[in-house]
Amino acid sequence: MNIFLIVISILLSIICALVALLQHYYFFHELYRRPSLKYDVSVFEDLIPSGKDDKYRGHNFPLQSKNDDTNTDSVLSHMNYALESQSKYSITERYSSQHAETSQHEVDNALQAAIAFQVTGKTFKALKLFLYAATLAPQNADVLNTYGEFLEQLDDIVTADELYFKALTHSPNHKAALTNRARTAPLVEGLDYQLFKDIDERNNYLINQMKVDTFVSMKTQAFYLHIYHTVGIEGNTMTVEQLKYLLETGQVVEGKSLMEHNEILGLEKAMLYIKLLIRIEFIGLEHILGIHRRVMGHVDPLGSGMFRKEKVYVGSHVPPPHGDVPALMEIFVQWLNSEEALSMHPVRYAALAHYKLVDIHPFTDGNGRTSRLLMNLLFLRRNYPPVIVLKEQRQKYYDALKTANMGDVRPFVRFVARCTLKNLDMYIYTAKYLSSQRGIDSDDTKKIIVSN
CATH class of the missing domain: 1.10.3290.10 (Fido-like domain)
Structure with a gap:
C-alpha cells in the first residue's frame, strides 16, 4: 500500500512539473514571440x-x-x-486634367450650350462642353449634377455617381444630387462587385497558366x-x-x-x-x-x-x-x-x-x-x-x-x-x-x- 502511494505521488509530481513547464514555455513564447513566417509560397513570388x-x-x-x-x-x-x-x-480624362480660371457667366454659357447640344442629339459636342463647364467650375454643384445626369444617359453610371457625390460634397442639401445618388449608389455597388469577380476570374486563370509554364x-x-x-x-x-x-x-x-x-x-x-x-x-x-x-x-x-x-x-x-x-x-x-x-x-x-x-x-x-x-x-x-x-x-x-x-x-x-x-x-x-x-x-x- 505504501509503495502504491509513493508511485502515485511520484506520477503526480511529474505531471505537475510538466504542466508548469508547459505554462512557462507558453507564457514566454506568447510574450516574446517574433512575427512568424508563412510557409505557403505566393504563386507570383x-x-x-x-x-x-x-x-x-x-x-x-x-x-x-x-x-x-x-x-x-x-x-x-x-x-x-x-x-x-x-x-x-x-x-473625359484629357479635358479633366486641364485647369482654368473664368467667370460664372462663362460657366453658365458653357452649361447652357451643352444642354442645347444634348437636346439636339449632338452628344460629342455636348460632352466636350459639359466637361469644359465642370473643369471651369469644379465646385459648382449644379454643373456637376447636370453633367452627371448627362453621363448617366450615356450609361456611364459610375462616373455619374462620382459627380453626384462631388456635388453633395460642395452642397450637401442639393435636392437633385441627393435624389440621383440614391438611385445610382446601389447600381454602382453592383458594378464594383462584378469588377471584383472579373478580377478573380482572370487571376485564377493566370494561376493555372503559371502551373503550365x-x-x-x-x-x-x-x-x-x-x-x-x-x-x-x-x-x-x-x-x-x-x-x-x-x-x-x-x-x-x-x-x-x-x-x-x-x-x-x-x-x-x-x-x-x-x-x-x-x-x-x-x-x-x-x-x-x-x-x-x-x-x-x-x-x-x-x-x-x-x-x-x-x-x-x-x-x-x-x-x-x-x-x-x-x-x-x-x-x-x-x-x-x-x-x-x-x-x-x-x-x-x-x-x-x-x-x-x-x-x-x-x-x-x-x-x-x-x-x-x-x-x-x-x-x-x-x-x-x-x-x-x-x-x-x-x-x-x-x-x-x-x-x-x-x-x-x-x-x-x-x-x-x-x-x-x-x-x-x-x-x-x-x-x-x-x-x-x-x-x-x-x-x-x-x-x-x-x-x-
Missing part, C-alpha cells in the same frame, strides 16, 4: 528576382534563364502593347516595367531600355541625372526587400520604414526610413501634423493586420492600405512609391500579381486620390481594381503569346480577355 548583394546584375540575373531562347525585346513589345492599348485617355521572359520584363512606371509617375525620364541597361550592367546612362539613377537603384532594392516580406505574417512599422529606407536610401540617406519632422502640403490636401505621424502609423499598422482588413477582398484591402498610408503622408518624400510597394506586397501575399500603375495614368491616379481626400474613397479603390484587371490582361495576353511560340496555345485565353 518569383515575379520579383532573388538577388544576393549585387551579384544578380548582368548575366547572373535570376530571371534570365540560359535555356530560355525567347526574344526578350519581343516579349517587352507585347507587354507594352497590352498596356498602351489600355492607357489611352478618353476625352514558368514564363521566365515575361517575369523579367514585368520587373523592369514595374520599376519604369513607378519611378516614371514621379517624373523619372529614363526609358525602359535605359533602365534595363543600368540594372543589368551597373553602368551609368549618359544624359541622365544622378537623381534618376538613384531613384531606380533604390526602387530595385525596395522590390527585393518586398520579396522578403511576402512570408512575414505580421507587417510591422519597421517593415514599412524598411521599404522607405530602400526607396529613398540612394536619394536621401539621412532622411530615408525616418518620419517627417515638418508640415507638408500635397496640392490642396494638408496631411496630419508631423507630431501626430508616429501615433497615426501605429493605428495604421494595427488596422493593416486586423481581422477586419484581412477579411476584405484583396483589391479593396490593398487599395485602402495604399490610400491610408498616402493620406498620413509619413515621410517628407517617397510616400507614393512606398505606398505602391506596400500595396503590391499585400497583393503578393494574397496570391495576386503586383500591379503596375502606368505613368500615363498619373493624372487619373492623382484625381482618384484627390476624390478620396474629399471623402469618397470608392473611386480610388475602383481605379486600383481597373489597374489590376488591365495588368492581369497584360500577363494573360503575353502568356498567350509565349505559349503560342512554344506550341501550347489555348483557346481558353480568348474567353478570358475581354474589353472592359
Whole structure:
C-alpha cells in the first residue's frame, strides 16, 4: 500500500512539473514571440528576382534563364502593347486634367450650350462642353449634377455617381444630387462587385497558366516595367531600355541625372526587400520604414526610413501634423493586420492600405512609391500579381486620390481594381503569346480577355 502511494505521488509530481513547464514555455513564447513566417509560397513570388548583394546584375540575373531562347525585346513589345492599348485617355480624362480660371457667366454659357447640344442629339459636342463647364467650375454643384445626369444617359453610371457625390460634397442639401445618388449608389455597388469577380476570374486563370509554364521572359520584363512606371509617375525620364541597361550592367546612362539613377537603384532594392516580406505574417512599422529606407536610401540617406519632422502640403490636401505621424502609423499598422482588413477582398484591402498610408503622408518624400510597394506586397501575399500603375495614368491616379481626400474613397479603390484587371490582361495576353511560340496555345485565353 505504501509503495502504491509513493508511485502515485511520484506520477503526480511529474505531471505537475510538466504542466508548469508547459505554462512557462507558453507564457514566454506568447510574450516574446517574433512575427512568424508563412510557409505557403505566393504563386507570383518569383515575379520579383532573388538577388544576393549585387551579384544578380548582368548575366547572373535570376530571371534570365540560359535555356530560355525567347526574344526578350519581343516579349517587352507585347507587354507594352497590352498596356498602351489600355492607357489611352478618353476625352473625359484629357479635358479633366486641364485647369482654368473664368467667370460664372462663362460657366453658365458653357452649361447652357451643352444642354442645347444634348437636346439636339449632338452628344460629342455636348460632352466636350459639359466637361469644359465642370473643369471651369469644379465646385459648382449644379454643373456637376447636370453633367452627371448627362453621363448617366450615356450609361456611364459610375462616373455619374462620382459627380453626384462631388456635388453633395460642395452642397450637401442639393435636392437633385441627393435624389440621383440614391438611385445610382446601389447600381454602382453592383458594378464594383462584378469588377471584383472579373478580377478573380482572370487571376485564377493566370494561376493555372503559371502551373503550365514558368514564363521566365515575361517575369523579367514585368520587373523592369514595374520599376519604369513607378519611378516614371514621379517624373523619372529614363526609358525602359535605359533602365534595363543600368540594372543589368551597373553602368551609368549618359544624359541622365544622378537623381534618376538613384531613384531606380533604390526602387530595385525596395522590390527585393518586398520579396522578403511576402512570408512575414505580421507587417510591422519597421517593415514599412524598411521599404522607405530602400526607396529613398540612394536619394536621401539621412532622411530615408525616418518620419517627417515638418508640415507638408500635397496640392490642396494638408496631411496630419508631423507630431501626430508616429501615433497615426501605429493605428495604421494595427488596422493593416486586423481581422477586419484581412477579411476584405484583396483589391479593396490593398487599395485602402495604399490610400491610408498616402493620406498620413509619413515621410517628407517617397510616400507614393512606398505606398505602391506596400500595396503590391499585400497583393503578393494574397496570391495576386503586383500591379503596375502606368505613368500615363498619373493624372487619373492623382484625381482618384484627390476624390478620396474629399471623402469618397470608392473611386480610388475602383481605379486600383481597373489597374489590376488591365495588368492581369497584360500577363494573360503575353502568356498567350509565349505559349503560342512554344506550341501550347489555348483557346481558353480568348474567353478570358475581354474589353472592359
